[in-house]
Amino acid sequence: MNLKSKVLASAIAVAGCVWAAASATTVVAQQRGDLAGMARMSGTVTSPQSFKAAQVFIRNVDRKILYMVFTNAGQFRAMALFPGNYEVSVKARGLQSDVQTLVLKAGENATLRLAMQPGAGIIPAVATPFVSYGELYPPGPGKHVAEQVCQTCHDENFLPARPASEAVWRARVGHMAGYDLDTRDSRSYNEGALAGRVQWFPFAMKDREEFVAYAVKNWGPDAKPRFVRGEREVPLDEAMLSKAMFMEYYLPIDAPGTGSSSPEFAKQGRGIRWGQDVRFDADGNVWLTDRGYPHRLVKLNPRTGEQKNYPYPDGAKLGNHDLTIDRSGIVWAPEHAGLEPENGIKRLLGFNPKTEQWQYKIPADPDNVVRNPRRWMQSMALDSKDNLYVGWIMGGVLTKLDRATQKVKVYPISDRGAVPYGVIADRNDNIWIALWNSGKIAKFDTVNEQWTEFAPLTFPAHIRRLNVDAQNNIWAAIWNQGRRPGKLAKLDQRTGRFTEYSVPLWTSQPYDVNPDPEGNIWFADSPTPDRVALISKFNPRTQAFTFYPKPQFAADSPKIQVTKDGAIWFSPRGSRNEPAIGVLYPDMDKITTFGAFYQYGPPGNPWPTPANQTAGR
Amino acid sequence: MFLRYQRTGATTVALVILITTYVVSGFSRTTEVRLKADTTYAQGTRSVAGGVYTTEQAKRGRGHYEKRCVLCHLDRGQGHEAMPEIVGQSLEREGDAEAPAIAGEGFQKKWGGRSAWELFSTMTSTMPVGSPRSLAPQEYADVLAYIFELNKFPAGSQELTPARDQLEPIAFGK
Numbered sequence: 077m078n079l080k081s082k083v084l085a086s087a088i089a090v091a092g093c094v095w096a097a098a099s100a101t102t103v104v105a106q107q108r109g110d111l112a113g114m115a116r117m118s119g120t121v122t123s124p125q126s127f128k129a130a131q132v133f134i135r136n137v138d139r140k141i142l143y144m145v146f147t148n149a150g151q152f153r154a155m156a157l158f159p160g161n162y163e164v165s166v167k168a169r170g171l172q173s174d175v176q177t178l179v180l181k182a183g184e185n186a187t188l189r190l191a192m193q194p195g196a197g198i199i200p201a202v203a204t205p206f207v208s209y210g211e212l213y214p215p216g217p218g219k220h221v222a223e224q225v226c227q228t229c230h231d232e233n234f235l236p237a238r239p240a241s242e243a244v245w246r247a248r249v250g251h252m253a254g255y256d257l258d259t260r261d262s263r264s265y266n267e268g269a270l271a272g273r274v275q276w277f278p279f280a281m282k283d284r285e286e287f288v289a290y291a292v293k294n295w296g297p298d299a300k301p302r303f304v305r306g307e308r309e310v311p312l313d314e315a316m317l318s319k320a321m322f323m324e325y326y327l328p329i330d331a332p333g334t335g336s337s338s339p340e341f342a343k344q345g346r347g348i349r350w351g352q353d354v355r356f357d358a359d360g361n362v363w364l365t366d367r368g369y370p371h372r373l374v375k376l377n378p379r380t381g382e383q384k385n386y387p388y389p390d391g392a393k394l395g396n397h398d399l400t401i402d403r404s405g406i407v408w409a410p411e412h413a414g415l416e417p418e419n420g421i422k423r424l425l426g427f428n429p430k431t432e433q434w435q436y437k438i439p440a441d442p443d444n445v446v447r448n449p450r451r452w453m454q455s456m457a458l459d460s461k462d463n464l465y466v467g468w469i470m471g472g473v474l475t476k477l478d479r480a481t482q483k484v485k486v487y488p489i490s491d492r493g494a495v496p497y498g499v500i501a502d503r504n505d506n507i508w509i510a511l512w513n514s515g516k517i518a519k520f521d522t523v524n525e526q527w528t529e530f531a532p533l534t535f536p537a538h539i540r541r542l543n544v545d546a547q548n549n550i551w552a553a554i555w556n557q558g559r560r561p562g563k564l565a566k567l568d569q570r571t572g573r574f575t576e577y578s579v580p581l582w583t584s585q586p587y588d589v590n591p592d593p594e595g596n597i598w599f600a601d602s603p604t605p606d607r608v609a610l611i612s613k614f615n616p617r618t619q620a621f622t623f624y625p626k627p628q629f630a631a632d633s634p635k636i637q638v639t640k641d642g643a644i645w646f647s648p649r650g651s652r653n654e655p656a657i658g659v660l661y662p663d664m665d666k667i668t669t670f671g672a673f674y675q676y677g678p679p680g681n682p683w684p685t686p687a688n689q690t691a692g693r
Numbered sequence: 694m695f696l697r698y699q700r701t702g703a704t705t706v707a708l709v710i711l712i713t714t715y716v717v718s719g720f721s722r723t724t725e726v727r728l729k730a731d732t733t734y735a736q737g738t739r740s741v742a743g744g745v746y747t748t749e750q751a752k753r754g755r756g757h758y759e760k761r762c763v764l765c766h767l768d769r770g771q772g773h774e775a776m777p778e779i780v781g782q783s784l785e786r787e788g789d790a791e792a793p794a795i796a797g798e799g800f801q802k803k804w805g806g807r808s809a810w811e812l813f814s815t816m817t818s819t820m821p822v823g824s825p826r827s828l829a830p831q832e833y834a835d836v837l838a839y840i841f842e843l844n845k846f847p848a849g850s851q852e853l854t855p856a857r858d859q860l861e862p863i864a865f866g867k
Binding site for chain 2 (some may be wrong): 200202203204231233234237238240241243244246247248250251255256259260261263264450585602603604605609629630632650652
């Protein structure tokens, strides 16, 4: 055999192995475990215009489950489809198809042909006109305040979408500066948020006067609301996207006059179901906090689509937000902003799935450390002993529930005007908190009860959520920076050094961050009126970003959770009509179960839970 | 102190007259008067159109209004419908919720014939949203004076006070 023949033979052998491996993967994925009996679908999408990564919506109308996949060179495929009745359509930018209906039987592999025509497409129509950034933000005194102060937290559409008179603009500035707080308690954690930041921001009196004049001139009472037209499209990797599959399990909408549309609750929470936070239990179920009124915990069995609702206690209206699940299976859900209780007492609620009862209702600030009568708990973390730490977003303190003694202790957070947002525990049982007020990250040493603050390179900034990877690095998402990019910040605990990575998006608003078992950092990115909501991946080794447009263009997702198989779970919180529990499978061929399992079980740390329940200090 | 005593005394006399009038005229008559409230008032009741606040008080009220109310009700009391939801922005934004008009024909029709006390009580128990009763009673009375001014009711020579016995006989409407 000459060299040429050897090369040819080798190539054939390699190709054969690749084909065999791919086939085996597909066969295994089709037949393994609880995916046995599922159907598949593939097809072709045509259009009179070129398109990229069109989104194919595959709705199981019986189970109220959506699958969404992307095209690659006009081809698509989807798998693990529950048998039943389906509606299928496809959309791209400025293009859409009619809806086709079909019935899928167990094990069936259907083939479809979908034709797109010019239409509304993927971007929802809005009456508000889009104009260029420069038109909405022309040069002039006061522009620097809009860009360097307001846009640190608000996106670039916030101000021009709300034209108003000088009196209203002054009141808005007063709201942020806390003009009123000499005579009353603040109503929310954002009121007076700039009072303590004037030393960092251009927000002196001269700046404020210039801003009001600038706002009245450009977004005054006679102006129409306008949005900024995005100047760059989301970079899409069609080959990567064609492997991915989204699913959304819709929350049933309450019948008219009941639940969220009942006379008692129709005007609360905008009268909708409102998914917030997702977590997994040890059995592969997904739990969700529904922040609509009445508040509910939702338990989803993703293997069947079955959902069960558990109303919160005492009227289901006293506020909810996050949840976490401890090693014994208790679902913890502290009270947040709701209809405020008469006595002002907020509680740590613990739900026992075995008895289906709210087993714990623990007053979380028994000594009234928080002085403002309005007080809201939000995020939680569990240390290695299942001690529970809860941040008070309205209150500026951290509550510890000692599980051995069942005693509560409250720690004021060191930062001035602290607004604790995300709370996580590292593998040394330190508690880390994203400080919404300053853009810093606070570390609480739970042994010495000592605080340390860290400021990322981008400061002042706006950080909502953070997380920890398997190497004990702290990751945080730096929220919208206006025309400056959103960023991911990594704090190496060994060196104390921050590294930041800019997200290559127009108006990136990274929210929650979460590592997967391969060390990638996943994050949710909030949408703008002309830029889709995203689940995104950052590979720290290659520093490459991959963006996955979500099925619901306009629905942000504040929290994400990652399974041991690399599936990313979320709730499309901003959804008005299709509240849901969602999941992104970045590689559908690797799906072996719809069950959602943490790599090391609840509470979801990227390291093994200590068998003897002792801290690994 | 003397002035305060004088005012209290005058109020007591007015109250006695009001109660006597009520008893003498009978319940059915009062009900009938209420039904015609936009044009006719019970004896002892006076219209806000008769000048029940002062210009100076309305000016103070405007100051409170521009700090505490204008964010939602806007600067001429015109209010606004709920802001349309904007993609990517929170559903909870303060000032984006619907705020009813507190000046103009619709407002006057809604409140026509009802007492200034009823309006004052509604304001203090519900406004500002999220922190009711967070102004001092006299500050609420000042804001009420400004609302009367926004609705083009004329000023008079006496200030509104937050006292029920003074506000209850004042009927809203021309």
